[in-house]
Amino acid sequence: MSDPSRPGDWPRATEADFGPPGPGEFRGTPEDFVVEEILGFVPEGEGEHLWLWVEKRGLTTLEAVRHLAKASDVAPRAVGYAGMKDRIAVTRQWLSVHLPGRPAPEGLAERLAGCGVRVLEQARHPRKLKRGVHRANRFSLRITGAALQQDLEERWAWLCQHGVPNLFGPQRFGPAGRNLARAHALLARGWRKRDDREGMLLSAARSYLFNELAAMRLTDDNWQRLVGGDVAMLDGTASQFGVETPDAELEARALRLDLHPTGVLWGVGDSLATGEAARYESAVAERHATLCRGLEQAGVRMARRALRMRLDQPRLTREQDGARLDFQLPRGSFATAVLRELIAHPNLTLSAEA
Template sequence: MSPEPGWARCLDAAFGPPLPGEYRAAPEDFLVDEELDFAPEGRGEHLWLRIEKREQTTLDVVRTLSRLCGVTPREVGYSGMKDRFAVTRQWLSVHLPGRDAPEMLETRLSALGIAVLEQGRHPRKLKRGVHRANRFALRVGGEAVDAESFSARWQALCEGGVPNYFGPQRFGAQGRNLQRARALLARGWRKRDDRQGMLLSSARSFLFNELLSARLTAGCWAMPLAGDTLMLDGTQSLFAVECVDAAIKRRAAELDLHPIGPLWGQGEGESRGEVESAAPARRFELRLEQAHPALCEGIERAGAKSAWRALRLRLGTPELTPLGSGARLEFSLPRGSFATAVLRELLAHGDFAPWPAA
């Protein structure tokens, strides 16, 4: 596996490394709108609020709603965590059985930089990960955007998909979350030391990125291999393929099917076997375990259950709009995917620079 975090990009072979560029110069340059497949029913114990926030985390809003509504933070629900240095829209819920929202709640939230866009009652709490996608509108600039190759790089991502890397925010400044995760897993993960599971998630995300980079370097990140499990685009439906025939190749080329990689956990290390005798897809997982045994074993001991994530993502309804200075990019991504995975293919930026050696 390649040293971290020099993770491979999919466009370098055709266009060379990206040129320097800028994004998120101001919060208004990074707009995120959470998309649900349903709306509040209009009745029930939970008050749902669709809010717009600026320069606040989702957990900041949770704490504010908790205080203003007189409930515990656990009684406030949300589906996804949204960036701080951005303008973001999302739904949250507050458990208010048998009582109305506090007086002037919208006004008090507005004074704190939180605008209420919609609201309604619903029988159930908003749970994590139920939103379908996030819609992004990003303003980018700099040498990379001014180059003639920029629109061609963008078109290549629209047609061929994007490596579904976890973004740098998952690992903290200069990878410090991962460093902390290594230390915690080495002495034994405990919930009280990682209450939000951020460090455990950082370690699993790192392993996924490592495997994706290895497959990208080998030229098989988007095209299925024998023994792969594939995910149907836009769903969590999975099926295994022992033989990659012409129909599978065609559907993969059309971005209808994507190979998947593991989010490491209990069950992933079973039936390890020898690398040379394993199915082509399985060899990458075995090499990952050989390269990072302490992380893999620590995650399994922590009790995390193995899960799966697509190696590639499709940009939903992508748009590129030239501006007087720079450009505006618009696209949707499935929940759990990062806009920074798209941007790192288009421009070089300090957020995507290698971490210092540990």
């Protein structure tokens, strides 16, 4: 397992068959990293909240939220969003702003365009856009470098068949992993909301613990199949059920990517895992007792996350001096976890500014 000061040094699923990938480049320009949020429903057309389908470039989601709040003369808390999107990218997502009894501010689209946020569509809806309500994200990524001259198609086909480790991406841990170092220090002395108002450090700690668990399962080559006492999750849903002993039918469904083993997102509560699966969790808890104890004392509720993600609608297209990867991932999954299986790049191990 990795050193807490160096998040991202976790095993790759493809290395057993192909060895480590060659060097590659990604996100050379924002247009090389295109993300489109898939909401799964449409605004109703009326209500107190104005929903905006926007395209941003060179901005984080929180920066776009602040620009919308300022342009609408509201507090940032009146603005809603479903998911955080990358800065060095072209991203399309919904934002909502609470405007009860008010029309859209005059010149809103023009003001936002001057800040790097282009309004593509707008509609009214009765409710604020909440975190995590979107269904998925669609990615279109361009990669270049020596890795493309090796076995790119073979690695890609392997991932399409077997799935991808559902690791949290290095951007979750901040530049050079500093969010994790800050989280460790904060949880060691006792978490306080005033020191972590957005919960970013709690999230970094939970993500690290999950990746540590996934690394153990990757090392033992059972990250993609059920072990005794696992909690399985149906693909594309949050539905879960315990598996005391995997039978032939469940093993076949896991092979087809219909369901996935899960790992714990640490906090207060019962992880639901038993037997061999629980022993993996206990090993992580023993190794990282300070983080686990700090999360429990902070009152974070325990949850579960699939150890594997399926590439939906995958396509690899060779381009001049590069390749374009198109695929869809469920919400909360990271495209950088896919890229690290295909190319070696420093930013896929230790996060740079993103």
